[in-house]
Amino acid sequence: MISSLDNFSNYLYKNKHILLLIFLLPPLLWLGIIYLGSLVVFLFHSLFYLDGFTGKVVYQISFSTIAELFSSPANIDILIRTVVLALAVSIGAAVIGFPIAFYMAKFTSPKIKIFFYLAIMLPLWSSYLVRVYSWKLILAKEGIINWVLAKLHLTWLLDAILSLPVVGGPSLSISYLGMFLVFTYIWLPFMILPIQASLERVPNSLLNASYDLGATRRQTFYKVVLPLALPGIAAGSIFTFSLTLGDYIIPYIIGTSKFFIGQAVYTHQGTAGNIPLAAAFSLVPIGVMAIYIYFAKKLGAFNAL
Amino acid sequence: MIKALNLRNINKRYNETVALSDINLDIEDGEFFSLLGPSGSGKTTCLKVIGGFEEPDTGDVTLFNEDVTYTPPFKRNVNTVFQDYALFPHMNVEENVSYSLKIKKIPKNEQKSKVDEILSIVKLNGYEKRKPSELSGGQRQRVALARSLINRPKILLLDEPLGALDLKLREQMQFELKNLQRQFQITFIYVTHDQQEALSMSDRIAIFNEGKIEQIDTPNNIYLKPKTAFVADFIGTTSIIPKDFAKKSLKYNYGFSIRPENININSNIAEYDFSINASINDIQFQGSYYKILCQTENINLTALHYLDMKNPLNIKIGDNIQLSWNKMDITNLDD
Amino acid sequence: MLFKKNNLNKASFGLKLGAILGILFLHVPLFLIILYAFTTEDKSYQFPPPGYTLKWFSIVLSRQDIWNAVSLSLQVAIISTMAAIVLGTLAAAALYKASFFGRDSITLLIILPIALPGIITGISLRSAFGVVGIPFSTWTIIIGHATFCMVVVYNNVVARLRRSSPNLIQASMDLGANNFQTFFYVILPNLGTAILAGGMLAFALSFDEVIVTTFTAGQQTTLPIWMLSELIRPRQRPITNVVAVFIICITFIPILYASYITRNTTDTEGSSK
Numbered sequence: 001m002i003s004s005l006d007n008f009s010n011y012l013y014k015n016k017h018i019l020l021l022i023f024l025l026p027p028l029l030w031l032g033i034i035y036l037g038s039l040v041v042f043l044f045h046s047l048f049y050l051d052g053f054t055g056k057v058v059y060q061i062s063f064s065t066i067a068e069l070f071s072s073p074a075n076i077d078i079l080i081r082t083v084v085l086a087l088a089v090s091i092g093a094a095v096i097g098f099p100i101a102f103y104m105a106k107f108t109s110p111k112i113k114i115f116f117y118l119a120i121m122l123p124l125w126s127s128y129l130v131r132v133y134s135w136k137l138i139l140a141k142e143g144i145i146n147w148v149l150a151k152l153h154l155t156w157l158l159d160a161i162l163s164l165p166v167v168g169g170p171s172l173s174i175s176y177l178g179m180f181l182v183f184t185y186i187w188l189p190f191m192i193l194p195i196q197a198s199l200e201r202v203p204n205s206l207l208n209a210s211y212d213l214g215a216t217r218r219q220t221f222y223k224v225v226l227p228l229a230l231p232g233i234a235a236g237s238i239f240t241f242s243l244t245l246g247d248y249i250i251p252y253i254i255g256t257s258k259f260f261i262g263q264a265v266y267t268h269q270g271t272a273g274n275i276p277l278a279a280a281f282s283l284v285p286i287g288v289m290a291i292y293i294y295f296a297k298k299l300g301a302f303n304a305l
Numbered sequence: 306m307i308k309a310l311n312l313r314n315i316n317k318r319y320n321e322t323v324a325l326s327d328i329n330l331d332i333e334d335g336e337f338f339s340l341l342g343p344s345g346s347g348k349t350t351c352l353k354v355i356g357g358f359e360e361p362d363t364g365d366v367t368l369f370n371e372d373v374t375y376t377p378p379f380k381r382n383v384n385t386v387f388q389d390y391a392l393f394p395h396m397n398v399e400e401n402v403s404y405s406l407k408i409k410k411i412p413k414n415e416q417k418s419k420v421d422e423i424l425s426i427v428k429l430n431g432y433e434k435r436k437p438s439e440l441s442g443g444q445r446q447r448v449a450l451a452r453s454l455i456n457r458p459k460i461l462l463l464d465e466p467l468g469a470l471d472l473k474l475r476e477q478m479q480f481e482l483k484n485l486q487r488q489f490q491i492t493f494i495y496v497t498h499d500q501q502e503a504l505s506m507s508d509r510i511a512i513f514n515e516g517k518i519e520q521i522d523t524p525n526n527i528y529l530k531p532k533t534a535f536v537a538d539f540i541g542t543t544s545i546i547p548k549d550f551a552k553k554s555l556k557y558n559y560g561f562s563i564r565p566e567n568i569n570i571n572s573n574i575a576e577y578d579f580s581i582n583a584s585i586n587d588i589q590f591q592g593s594y595y596k597i598l599c600q601t602e603n604i605n606l607t608a609l610h611y612l613d614m615k616n617p618l619n620i621k622i623g624d625n626i627q628l629s630w631n632k633m634d635i636t637n638l639d640d
Numbered sequence: 641m642l643f644k645k646n647n648l649n650k651a652s653f654g655l656k657l658g659a660i661l662g663i664l665f666l667h668v669p670l671f672l673i674i675l676y677a678f679t680t681e682d683k684s685y686q687f688p689p690p691g692y693t694l695k696w697f698s699i700v701l702s703r704q705d706i707w708n709a710v711s712l713s714l715q716v717a718i719i720s721t722m723a724a725i726v727l728g729t730l731a732a733a734a735l736y737k738a739s740f741f742g743r744d745s746i747t748l749l750i751i752l753p754i755a756l757p758g759i760i761t762g763i764s765l766r767s768a769f770g771v772v773g774i775p776f777s778t779w780t781i782i783i784g785h786a787t788f789c790m791v792v793v794y795n796n797v798v799a800r801l802r803r804s805s806p807n808l809i810q811a812s813m814d815l816g817a818n819n820f821q822t823f824f825y826v827i828l829p830n831l832g833t834a835i836l837a838g839g840m841l842a843f844a845l846s847f848d849e850v851i852v853t854t855f856t857a858g859q860q861t862t863l864p865i866w867m868l869s870e871l872i873r874p875r876q877r878p879i880t881n882v883v884a885v886f887i888i889c890i891t892f893i894p895i896l897y898a899s900y901i902t903r904n905t906t907d908t909e910g911s912s913k
Contacts, residue, residue, distance in 0.1 A: 010818070019819070024735075037768065096665065120666070126844070127884075127891055249851065289755070
C-alpha cells in the first residue's frame with residue numbers, strides 16, 4: 001500500500017500537469033457547468049423575443065429584443081440613470097474614502113492601523129441588508145437626521161435641498177440624494193482598501209523627497225500622493241461602479257418609483273415574464289464593466305488589487 | 306575510484322533561454338566544491354539538477370555510480386540548504402530538524418537523541434521550541450543546516466546559504482561551515498556569487514558564465530592561472546592586455562592578464578621582462594595599500610602600492626609612470 | 641539641530657478630521673440599529689427613542705418563524721462554506737503558480753460570480769434550475785452560495801501561497817517526503833489559518849446573502865429574506881430591529897475571528913468580496 005502510494009507520488013511528481021488537473025477539475029466543473037452554463041443560457045435569451053399576444057417567449061434568434069432595449073426611451077432613461085448614479089457613487093466614495101485611506105496608510109502607528117483596518121473590514125463583510133436597513137432608520141422623517149437639523153434650526157436647509165430638481169424629492173428616503181448616500185455608505189469600504197493598499201506602497205521617503213525639493217504639503221499632495229493613489233482609486237471604483245450598476249434592492253427600498261437596471265431585470269424576469277428583455281438588460285452592466293475595466297487596467301488598477 | 310557526482314553533457318533550456326549548456330563535472334567524495342558565477346550564469350540551475358528539482362533536457366546525473374537523472378528529490382540521498390532557508394514556518398526548531406526522521410517513521414526517542422546531537426553540533430541547544438520567526442538570521446541558517454545534516458546525506462547542496470547574512474556573521478559562518486564539512490566528511494556543493502567566499506572555502510571551484518563552465522580548478526590556479534579573460538576578470542582585480550596591443554607595444558604574441566600585485570611602479574626596468582609608460586587616472590586608498598588606476602592608449606591597468614613608512618608614495622594623479630612586470634607573472638589568455 | 645523640527649510627517653488637522661468623520665460615517669448607522677432594538681416605540685422610527693425596553697428580545701426568542709429562518713440560514717452557510725473551502729483551496733493550489741494556456745480565463749471564471757451583479761447570477765441559476773427541472777430546496781440555495789463563496793477562500797489561500805517561500809515544498813521533498821506527505825505535513829498546516837479565515841468570511845457572506853438567494857430559494861425563507869420582506873413592507877419594526885442586531889452579532893464573530901487568526905499577515909483581503 002505504502003509503496004503503491006509512493007509510486008503514484010513519483011508519477012505525479014514527474015507528471016505535474018496531471019496533478020494540476022486533479023486539483024483543477026472539481027472547481028472547474030462546478031463553475032463551468034453550474035455557473036457558466038446557466039449564465040450563458042440566460043444571457044442567450046437576449047437573442048429571443050417575447051410574443052406580444054401570447055406573452056410567451058419565442059425561441060428564434062432575433063435582435064428585436066436588443067433593439068427594443070436601445071430604442072425605447074424609457075429603457076434608455078433607465079440605462080443613463082443607472083450609469084450616472086454609479087459614477088456619482090464612485091466619486092462620492094473616493095472623496096469620502098481618500099482621507100481615511102491616506103491617514104491609515106501614512107500617518108498611523110501599527111496599533112491604530114489595525115484598529116482602522118478592523119473598522120473598515122467589519123462593515124465590509126457585515127450584512128448588506130442590515131446596513132441598508134440602518135439608513136431607513138436614519139433617513140426617516142422622524143429619524144436622526146431630521147432631529148439633528150431641527151435642533152440646529154436647519155430644517156429649512158434640508159427642505160431647500162429636497163426642493164431641488166432631480167436630486168430632491170418628498171423626503172430623504174424617497175430621493176436620489178438619499179439613494180446616493182446609501183450607496184456611497186454601503187460600498188465605501190471597497191473604495192478605501194485599494195486606495196490604502198496603493199498608498200501603502202508609496203515609501204515615506206518619496207514624500208520627504210518632495211518636501212526636500214521645495215514642495216509644500218499641498219503641492220506634494222497634488223503632484224505626488226494623488227497620482228500614485230490613482231491606480232487604487234481606479235481599482236476601488238471598479239467595485240463601487242459595478243456593485244451600484246447591478247443593485248436592485250437599494251433603489252427598491254430607498255428611492256423613487258423610477259427604475260434602475262437591476263429593478264428592470266428583476267421586474268422583466270418576474271412579473272412580466274419577459275426573460276429575453278431581462279437578459280438584454282443584464283448585458284448592459286456586463287458590457288459597461290468590460291469597458292470600464294479596460295480603462296481602469298490602463299491606469300494600473302489591477303496592480304493595486 | 307567512485308566519484309560523488311558526475312554530470313555528463315547536461316543541457317537545459319527554459320523556452321528560448323539556455324540555462325545550462327553542455328555541463329560536464331566530476332566531484333570527488335568529501336570535496337568542498339563551489340559553483341561560482343554571476344547571477345544568471347546557470348549555477349543555481351545546475352544545483353537544482355543535482356538536487357532533483359529540475360530535470361535536464363539531455364545528459365546524465367550520476368551520484369555514487371547510480372544514475373539519478375530522473376529520480377525525484379525525495380528519493381535522492383542528497384540534501385539542500387536553500388537560499389531563503391525554507392524553514393517550515395508552522396513548525397518549531399525541533400520539528401523542523403526532525404522532519405525527515407518523522408517521514409522515515411523513525412521511533413520518537415531515537416529522533417530526540419538525533420535532534421539533540423545535531424543541535425549541539427550547530428550550537429542551538431535550548432532553542433528547540435522556538436518558531437523560525439523568533440530566530441535571528443544566523444540561527445535560522447543553523448537550523449537549516451541541522452535539518453539537512455541530520456540524515457547524514459552523502460552530498461550537501463548549499464544555495465548561497467550566507468547571502469542573507471551581514472559581513473561579520475558571514476565570515477564566522479564560513480569558518481563553521483568548513484569545520485562542519487571536515488567533521489562530517491561529506492561532499493559539499495556550494496553555490497555562490499561571492500568570489501572571496503569560494504576562494505577561501507573550496508577545494509575546487511567551477512566558474513560559470515552564461516550557462517557554461519569556463520574553468521574548473523583549485524582556488525590557487527583559478528586566481529593565478531585563469532584560463533579565459535572572463536575568469537581573469539571575474540576573480541580578483543586584474544588588467545587584461547589584448548592581443549593586438551601586446552603584439553604592437555610589447556612584442557608579445559598573446560593576449561594576457563596580469564594581477565595588480567605583480568606590477569611594479571618606477572622600478573629598475575632592466576630587471577623586468579615587460580615595461581610600459583602609463584598615466585595615473587586615480588589613486589584610491591584601500592587601508593593597507595593604495596590602488597593606482599593607470600591608462601595607456603585605451604588600455605586600463607591597475608597596480609598596487611603597499612603602505613611603507615620608508616618608501617612613501619610620491620606620485621599624484623596625472624603623473625606619467627613606468628609600469629613593469631615579469632613574464633612568469635602573466636597568464637596567456639585563450640582567444 | 642540643523643533643521644527646525646517639522647511636522648510634515650504628521651497628519652494635518654483636516655486629514656485627521658476627514659479620517660475620523662469617515663470612520664464615524666461607517667459605524668454610526670450600525671450603532672443606531674443597536675439603539676433602536678431597545679426602543680419602546682413600535683409604529684415609527686422616532687429618534688431619539690421615547691423609552692427603552694428589552695421586551696422585543698424576548699418576543700423574538702419566542703417566534704418560531706424567525707427560528708426556522710435562522711436555522712435554514714445557518715444550514716446553508718455551513719454547507720456552502722465547506723463546499724467553498726474544498727473548491728476554493730483546490731483552485732488556489734492549481735492556479736497560484738502554474739502558467740498554462742487558459743489560466744487567466746479560469747481565474748476570471750472564479751472571480752466572475754462576485755464581479756457580476758448578484759441578480760444576474762441569481763436569475764441565471766433560477767432559469768437553469770427551471771430548464772433542468774430541479775425543484776427549489778435547501779440545496780438550490782447552497783449551490784448558489786457555494787459558487788460565490790468559492791472566490792473568498794480562493795483569494796485568501798492564493799495570497800498565503802504567494803507569500804510562502806516557494807522552496808518550502810522543495811525543502812520537504814528534499815528531506816524525503818513524497819507529494820502526499822508534503823501535502824499533509826507542510827502545505828495543509830501552512831495554509832490552515834488562511835483556509836480557516838477564508839471559510840469564516842465565506843460563512844459571513846453566505847449567512848447574510850439575499851440577492852442570489854431571492855432567486856434560488858423558492859418559497860423558503862432564510863433570515864435575510866425574512867428581513868428583506870420587512871424592509872419592503874415594514875409590519876413588525878421592533879422585531880426587525882432585534883433581528884438586525886442578531887445578524888450583526890452573528891456575522892461580526894467570524895469576521896473578527898478571521899482577522900484575529902491572520903493578524904500577522906495581510907491575507908484577509910477586503911477587496912475580495
